[in-house]
Amino acid sequence: xxxxxxxxxxxxxxxxxxxxxxxxxxxxxxxxxxxxxxxxxxxxxxxxxxxxxxxxxxxxxxxxxxxxxxxxxxxxxxxxxxxxxxxxxxxxxxxxxxxxxxxxxxxxxxxxxxxxxxxxxxxxxxxxxxxxxxxxxxxxxxxxxxxxxxxxxxxxxxxxxxxxxxxxxxxxxxxxxxxxxxxxxxxxxxxxxxxxxxxxxxxxxxxxxxxxxxxxxxxxxxxxxxxxxxxxxxxxxxxxxxxxxxxxxxxxxxxxxxxxxxxxxxxxxxxxxxxxxxxxxxxxxxxxxxxxxxxxxxxxxxxxxxxxxxxxxxxxxxxxxxxxxxxxxxxxxxxxxxxxxxxxxxxxxxxxxxxxxxxxxxxxxxxxxxxxxxxxxxxxxxxxxxxxxxxxxxxxxxxxxxxxxxxxxxxxxxxxxxxxxxxxxxxxxxxxxxxxxxxxxxxxxxxxxxxxxxxxxxxxxxxxxxxxxxxxxxxxxxxxxxxxxxxxxxxxxxxxxxxxxxxxxxxxxxxxxxxxxxxxxxxxxxxxxxxxxxxxxxxxxxxxxxxxxxxxxxxxxxxxxxxxxxxxxxxxxxxxxxxxxxxxxxxx
Amino acid sequence: xxxxxxxxxxxxxxxxxxxxxxxxxxxxxxxxxxxxxxxxxxxxxxxxxxxxxxxxxxxxxxxxxxxxxxxxxxxxxxxxxxxxxxxxxxxxxxxxxxxxxxxxxxxxxxxxxxxxxxxxxxxxxxxxxxxxxxxxxxxxxxxxxxxxxxxxxxxxxxxxxxxxxxxxxxxxxxxxxxxxxxxxxxxxxxxxxxxxxxxxxxxxxxxxxxxxxxxxxxxxxxxxxxxxxxxxxxxxxxxxxxxxxxxxxxxxxxxxxxxxxxxxxxxxxxxxxxxxxxxxxxxxxxxxxxxxxxxxxxxxxxxxxxxxxxxxxxxxxxxxxxxxxxxxxxxxxxxxxxxxxxxxxxxxxxxxxxxxxxx
Numbered sequence: 053x054x055x056x057x058x059x060x061x062x063x064x065x066x067x068x069x070x071x072x073x074x075x076x077x078x079x080x081x082x083x084x085x086x087x088x089x090x091x092x093x094x095x096x097x098x099x100x101x102x103x104x105x106x107x108x109x110x111x112x113x114x115x116x117x118x119x120x121x122x123x124x125x126x127x128x129x130x131x132x133x134x135x136x137x138x139x140x141x142x143x144x145x146x147x148x149x150x151x152x153x154x155x156x157x158x159x160x161x162x163x164x165x166x167x168x169x170x171x172x173x174x175x176x177x178x179x180x181x182x183x184x185x186x187x188x189x190x191x192x193x194x195x196x197x198x199x200x201x202x203x204x205x206x207x208x209x210x211x212x213x214x215x216x217x218x219x220x221x222x223x224x225x226x227x228x229x230x231x232x233x234x235x236x237x238x239x240x241x242x243x244x245x246x247x248x249x250x251x252x253x254x255x256x257x258x259x260x261x262x263x264x265x266x267x268x269x270x271x272x273x274x275x276x277x278x279x280x281x282x283x284x285x286x287x288x289x290x291x292x293x294x295x296x297x298x299x300x301x302x303x304x305x306x307x308x309x310x311x312x313x314x315x316x317x318x319x320x321x322x323x324x325x326x327x328x329x330x331x332x333x334x335x336x337x338x339x340x341x342x343x344x345x346x347x348x349x350x351x352x353x354x355x356x357x358x359x360x361x362x363x364x365x366x367x368x369x370x371x372x373x374x375x376x377x378x379x380x381x382x383x384x385x386x387x388x389x390x391x392x393x394x395x396x397x398x399x400x401x402x403x404x405x406x407x408x409x410x411x412x413x414x415x416x417x418x419x420x421x422x423x424x425x426x427x428x429x430x431x432x433x434x435x436x437x438x439x440x441x442x443x444x445x446x447x448x449x450x451x452x453x454x455x456x457x458x459x460x461x462x463x464x465x466x467x468x469x470x471x472x473x474x475x476x477x478x479x480x481x482x483x484x485x486x487x488x489x490x491x492x493x494x495x496x497x498x499x500x501x502x503x504x505x506x507x508x509x510x511x512x513x514x515x516x517x518x519x520x521x522x523x524x525x526x527x528x529x530x531x532x533x534x535x536x537x538x539x540x541x542x543x544x545x546x547x548x549x550x551x552x553x554x555x556x557x558x559x560x561x562x563x564x565x566x567x568x569x570x571x572x573x574x575x576x577x578x579x580x581x582x583x584x585x586x587x588x589x590x591x592x593x594x595x596x597x598x599x600x601x602x603x604x605x606x607x608x609x610x611x612x613x614x615x616x617x618x619x620x621x622x623x624x625x626x627x628x629x630x631x632x633x634x635x636x637x638x639x640x
Numbered sequence: 641x642x643x644x645x646x647x648x649x650x651x652x653x654x655x656x657x658x659x660x661x662x663x664x665x666x667x668x669x670x671x672x673x674x675x676x677x678x679x680x681x682x683x684x685x686x687x688x689x690x691x692x693x694x695x696x697x698x699x700x701x702x703x704x705x706x707x708x709x710x711x712x713x714x715x716x717x718x719x720x721x722x723x724x725x726x727x728x729x730x731x732x733x734x735x736x737x738x739x740x741x742x743x744x745x746x747x748x749x750x751x752x753x754x755x756x757x758x759x760x761x762x763x764x765x766x767x768x769x770x771x772x773x774x775x776x777x778x779x780x781x782x783x784x785x786x787x788x789x790x791x792x793x794x795x796x797x798x799x800x801x802x803x804x805x806x807x808x809x810x811x812x813x814x815x816x817x818x819x820x821x822x823x824x825x826x827x828x829x830x831x832x833x834x835x836x837x838x839x840x841x842x843x844x845x846x847x848x849x850x851x852x853x854x855x856x857x858x859x860x861x862x863x864x865x866x867x868x869x870x871x872x873x874x875x876x877x878x879x880x881x882x883x884x885x886x887x888x889x890x891x892x893x894x895x896x897x898x899x900x901x902x903x904x905x906x907x908x909x910x911x912x913x914x915x916x917x918x919x920x921x922x923x924x925x926x927x928x929x930x931x932x933x934x935x936x937x938x939x940x941x942x943x944x945x946x947x948x949x950x951x952x953x954x955x956x957x958x959x960x961x962x963x964x965x966x967x968x969x970x971x972x973x974x975x976x977x978x979x980x981x982x983x984x985x986x987x988x989x990x991x992x993x994x995x996x997x998x999x
Contacts, residue, residue, distance in 0.1 A: 118741070120748020121771075195877060205885040226870075308838065309870045324737045325841030327987030328766060410904055412884045418903070490741065497745045506746075507753060585738055590703065590730040601733060605710030606876035606900055 091469050094457065098476040101518035105491035106479055108498065112490075113335035119494050129336030138318070138337070145314040148228065148303075149296030152235040157289055159236075160243035163387065165277065167244075168251035171373045172383040179248065180626045182387060184395050186241035187575050187622040188402075189599060190301040192615045193237055195608060196398035198305070199412055201225035207401075226309045234302040237394055239292045245572060246291070246523075249564045250284040250530050251277075259374070269374075284530040286352045291481065291526055294345050298484040315341060316484050323486065331490065338487045345482040349475065356533075399619070402612040411608055423609040433598055433614070440578055440595040443509065447516040448574040452566055454517065455524025456559075462525070463532040464540075474525070481522035488519070489582035496587065507589045515583040520573040527572070531565035567629045574625070578618060689781055693725070696932035702729045703929065704937070705743065706758040707736040708920065713949060714758070720949075721940050727933045736763055743925060744771045752927035755934040761919040764796040765984040768923075775924040780939035782959070790958040796921040797938045799946070801956035803915035803976050804844055804892035807879060811905045812888040821912040822852050825891060826863040835878055835887035838871040840995045842987070845871070848892040849994045851916040851980030858997075865997050882906065892916060895973045896954035910972060914979030917956065 108119060113130070117123030163182060167175045185193055200207050203221040212222040224230065258280065262272040278285065300316040307314065319337055322330045376383060405411035409418040427433055455477070461467055462474040480488060492515045496506040505511050539561070543553040559566070581596040588597055595614070602611050702721075706714055710733070718729035732754070734742065740763060746753055757767070757774075767774045777783070777795045790798035806819055812833075819825055825834065837845030853861050870887065872878045875894060882890040883904040895915060898908040922941055928934045940946060947957040952966060954973040963974050982990070 118745070120745055198877070198881065199884065202881070202886050204887070304873065309872060321841055324735070325843065327842065327984065327991060328770065329737050329741065410883070410901075411880060413904065493742065493745055497742075497749045497751065499749075501750060506749070506751065585734050586742060588732075590732050597733075601710035603710070604735075604876070605712070606879070606897065607710075608877065608880065 087467065091461075091467060091473075094461070094473055095469065095476070097454070098458070098473055098521075101514060101521065102476050102479040105488065105495040105518070106483065108494040109335045109483070109487060109491040110339065112331045112494070113339050116332065118331045119498055129332035130340070132333055133337045133340055138315075141313050141315055141318060142341075144312070145297055145316075148232060148235075148312075148314060149293050149299075151228075152232045152239060152296050153289060153293045156236050156239040156243055156292060157285070159390070160240050160247060160288070161278070161281075161285070163240070163244050163390065164248040164251045165273070166383045166387060168248050169254075169256075169277070169374055170376050170380060170383055172376065172380045172387065174384065175387075176630065178384075178387045178391065179630060180623060181395060182391050183241040183245055183626070184399060184619055184622060185237050186245070187578075187619055188399070188615045189579055189596075189611070189618075190234070190238065191305070191603060192402055192608075192612055193398045194234060194301060194305040195411070196401040197225050197230070197234060197237075199401055200397055201230065226306050228307075228310070228312060230306040230310075231302045231312060234306055235296060235299055237398070238299075239295070240390075240394070242295075242572070243288050243292055245568055246288050246527065246530075247281070247284050249568055250281055250534065252564065253531070253534050253561075254280060256374075283356055283533040286355060287526045287530055290348050290352060291523065293348070294481055297341060297345070300484070300486070316486075319484055320486060323490070334487055334490075338483055341484075342479075342482040346475075346478075349478055353471075399616075403616060406609055406612045406616060408609075411612075423607075423613050426607075427610050427613045427617075430598075432593065433595075435591070436593045436595045436598040439509070439592055443512055443516060443594065444574045444577045447513055447520065447577045448570045450513075451517045451520035451524045451573045452528075452570050455521055455569060456528045456562070456566060458521070458525045459528035459532050460554075463529055464535075464537075474529075477521045477525040479522075480518050485519075485580075485582040489515075489584075489586045492518070492583050493586040506587075509589075509592045511587040511589075512584060512592065512594065515587055516573075516577045516580060519580060519583065520576055523572055523576070524569045527565050527569035528562065531562040535561055567632070571622075571625055571629065575618075575622065685781075692932050692935050696930070696934075696936040697726055699930040699933045700727055701930055702727050702756065702933040702937055703754045704729055704731045704756050704758065705739050705754045705925075706731060706733050707739050707760070707763065708758055709733045709735055713953060717941070717946050717949060720945055721937060724940065724945075725933075725936055727930075727936065729937075736760070740767065740771070743767070743773050747771075747773050747926060752925070752929060754925050755928035755930045756937050757923045757925055758799070758920065759796075759923065761792065761794060761796055761798075761921065762982055762984040762987075764792075764794045764921070764923050768794055773926050775926050775928070777924065778935045778938065780935060780942070782939045782942035786942055786958040787960055790919070792919075792921075796919075796923050797942060798919055798921040798958045799941045800921075800950040800958060801917040801919050801978060803895040803910075803917050803954070803956060803973060803978075804847060805895045805911055805915050805973075805976070806909040807882060807890045807893035808907050808909060809882050809885055809888055809905055810907050811885060818907070819889065819909065819911075822848075822856065823860065823913075825889070826860060826867065828867075830867055830889060832868045832870075833888040834867055834869050835882055835890045836869040836871055837875065837878070837892060838873050839998055840871075840991070841873065842991070843873060844875060844892050844894070846991065846994060847916045847918065847982055849998075850982045850990055853990070853993070855913065855980055862997055869998070871998075879906070895976070898954065898969070898973065908973070910976045911979075914977035916979050917981050919981060921958075 112118050114125050114127070115123050116126055116128065166172050167179045172178075198206075201209065201223045203209060203224040203226070206221070206223070206225070208223055209221040213219060225233070254277070259272050259276050262276045263269075267275065298316055299314075300320060303312060303314040303317050304320070306312075308317065315337065319334045322334045322337075401411070404414065406423055407419060407421070408414055409420050409422070458473050458477050462470045483491065492511070496511045496514070499505055505514065535557070539557045540553055543557050544550075548556065578595055580594075581600055584594045584596050585600065588594060595618075599611050599614060602614075704714075704718065708714065714731060714733070718731060721727065721729055732739070736759065739757070739759075743754060743757065759767070764774070774795050777797055780797075783791075783797060786798060792798060806822075806825070808818060817829070819827070819830075837843055837848070839845035839849035849861060852864075872881075876897070878890050879893060879897060879901060881887065883901065883906045893908060895908055895910065922938045924931070924934050924938065942959060944959060944962065947959040947962045951957040951962040951974045952970060954970050956974055956976070956978065957963065963971050966974060
């Protein structure tokens with residue numbers, strides 16, 4: 053099996069009639085006026101959500117003072133980042149990000165394959181359980197791992213010493229390994245969620261053909277499964293690698309005590325821990341990183357250009373799974389081990405700790421339900437839950453709708469401007485969250501007075517849509533890459549309107565991906581703090597803001613209670629979602 | 641006092657203070673009522689202030705921004721203020737640099753949303769000199785009564801000091817070995833056993849660095865730097881880590897947290913030299929939408945009701961005589977000798993020094 057050139061798409065483009073008209077119409081050639089208007093509206097929306105805040109940040113990087121203050125344009129920000137020290141920190145950051153992305157991607161691919169393509173027992177339950185840590189605020193898992201794996205009195209090291217009778221410690225979380233491990237805790241479930249439906253939507257006949265031609269399971273996996281997954285894999289790699297460059301909590305929590313520096317801790321320090329926040333430095337550094345990241349996106353375009361990865365075609369396919377025989381218990385054991393290490397250990401700590409007065413002090417007289425009582429009786433918490441639910445439901449739906457449209461145009465049409473909207477949708481992912489948050493603050497506060505966005509819940513909603521768009525576009529791009537064009541054509545030939553085709557084919561067949569993207573976006577909104585803290589107004593506190601306040605005041609146990617409740621919500625969401633997917637697949 | 645029962649433990653701890661505060665409040669309100677009823681001739685100043693009180697009540701609302709995040713006392717004080725004047729308080733909390741940027745950009749865009757900002761002396765200097773986002777301080781009845789050292793050049797109405805000291809794990813440090821002064825931290829026996837807030841970034845560790853560098857000297861700080869300090873930037877989690885036995889000493893610790901950790905094997909030590917501190921207070925933000933309510937709030941925060949609340953939590957009050965009748969442990973912290981604080985004008989120089997010493 054080789055990757056084939058995308059003939060149908062090229063044919064469409066080559067045979068499309070040239071449209072006469074003005075330069076603007078020609079720029080979006082091949083479309084009606086409505087298409088042109090639609091495209092312009094889309095560019096305007098994305099422009100407002102992504103370009104506008106970034107433009108404010110760019111201004112900040114080129115101006116001696118932030119927007120609204122007298123100053124002068126200069127390149128001091130860019131000059132000040134050109135130091136050997138920063139180059140070393142950059143190399144360090146790239147190294148750490150690669151060191152976490154490669155194993156994360158490998159494990160996530162393996163897990164996705166196990167869950168979606170094999171007959172491993174209990175895979176349905178495992179699918180929900182192994183993703184749980186992703187939905188917990190990073191600070192909580194950091195605290196849990198701090199308790200489990202600190203060299204002095206960490207539980208793992210105590211058990212190790214008890215077993216060996218020695219005094220050495222087995223693991224030290226305050227190290228490079230610790231930073232990378234804590235990042236993996238988030239990237240593996242994220243990547244798994246991102247990829248699992250792509251694995252599920254694959255026509256197994258391709259794999260079967262390969263097996264019938266004499267290829268081994270491993271060769272089939274490598275040459276068919278993985279290769280067909282190339283758009284999803286490259287997207288996953290980039291999302292994860294870029295996020296790795298921008299990750300902050302792990303480095304601050306576990307890296308700082310070990311003297312490990314990354315770019316984001318430097319940016320954080322320049323905003324929060326200098327005599328005066330140096331926004332020019334922070335934004336210049338962020339733009340420099342962004343420039344480097346964009347090279348990666350170009351690399352992905354180049355790699356996927358003109359190739360087809362369609363696996364969902366008009367032919368009916370039987371979404372069968374590979375029968376592993378006795379090996380299914382090995383894959384099962386792998387999942388259980390993964391579940392035990394990444395979920396049971398840290399979440400168990402949080403659960404246990406939530407019933408005691410203090411984390412780590414598990415004596416009978418410390419047992420209490422006080423933390424649960426305090427959380428349930430906290431009116432601010434409930435108000436934040438209401439706000440976050442509204443923002444999450446609206447935000448995730450709007451983000452996914454926008455993402456689906458952008459991905460559709462970018463993958464399934466030859467419209468002019470499709471690359472532009474695709475790259476616009478990437479932008480927010482490439483700017484560290486804490487800097488982008490400042491960008492939104494500047495952008496929304498500086499809008500003319502009559503536009504009532506700043507200081508309202510709309511500011512949060514718009515920021516969340518912008519922040520979620522990269523993931524939503526990537527998720528939907530992966531899904532649309534897999535859908536064959538004949539499905540659409542077939543629908544149109546049979547007299548369906550464009551809207552009906554969209555609904556029946558593009559939405560109905562891509563909706564499992566839509567649902568996963570929705571969950572990712574929803575919980576992204578639930579956890580988002582950098583922009584929220586700068587945009588929330590009195591009465592529109594979000595859960596992340598309440599968690600931050602509780603954490604800042606030393607109420608780690610109450611934060612855990614809320615974290616565990618968030619996790620319960622995930623289990624419910626995922627269970628509902630997976631039940632629907634199963635119901636649909638059985639109908640296909 | 642408050643509907644927020646997440647504060648229940650806090651309320652229990654401070655119930656004695658609250659009773660006192662309530663008594664004081666009743667007495668004050670009572671005497672005010674009596675004097676009003678008696679129709680005593682008021683001084684011109686009092687009459688002026690009365691106008692502010694009336695205007696503030698008419699405004700009916702106060703928007704408070706605070707950089708002291710997550711403190712239940714903020715809501716408790718707001719509730720007491722509402723009870724006193726019938727003015728509702730809306731509170732927006734965010735960390736110092738975040739809230740400062742919000743105010744700056746809001747004002748630059750012509751949105752004058754907030755009335756009062758509760759922040760530190762150092763931040764006030766930046767609000768005043770760099771952002772020019774604050775108004776001059778009003779003279780209020782209570783502003784005259786606070787201790788002289790808390791009457792500042794910067795336009796901040798001082799409210800309380802946050803004291804910083806040393807915390808030890810009592811399971812790891814024998815009573816005889818307990819450090820008694822900042823100088824004891826430099827003893828080689830603590831090498832590798834000290835968890836420290838990072839002195840290379842603005843925060844508690846830097847506050848310790850600044851005051852001891854100034855008062856004890858560079859040699860001392862350099863000696864501490866050879867102790868293989870482990871750095872952190874999370875105050876509360878670091879206290880817990882020390883309590884769990886990862887380190888013998890955590891410094892500098894927010895002394896007022898002692899009551900939250902009761903029941904854990906830790907001890908909070910007030911160093912012989914005194915406690916480095918951060919002075920907190922209120923600033924009037926420019927073009928405040930409720931200027932009279934803001935003046936009342938500034939005054940209220942310097943009055944005995946609030947001063948007693950803070951003293952009862954271990955913070956240093958700016959109004960003399962507020963610690964009487966407090967439990968001994970709280971009183972000791974609240975009255976601890978103030979050792980030194982940072983100077984915003986020297987921050988770049990001192991941060992560079994700290995980065996150089998603690999590489």
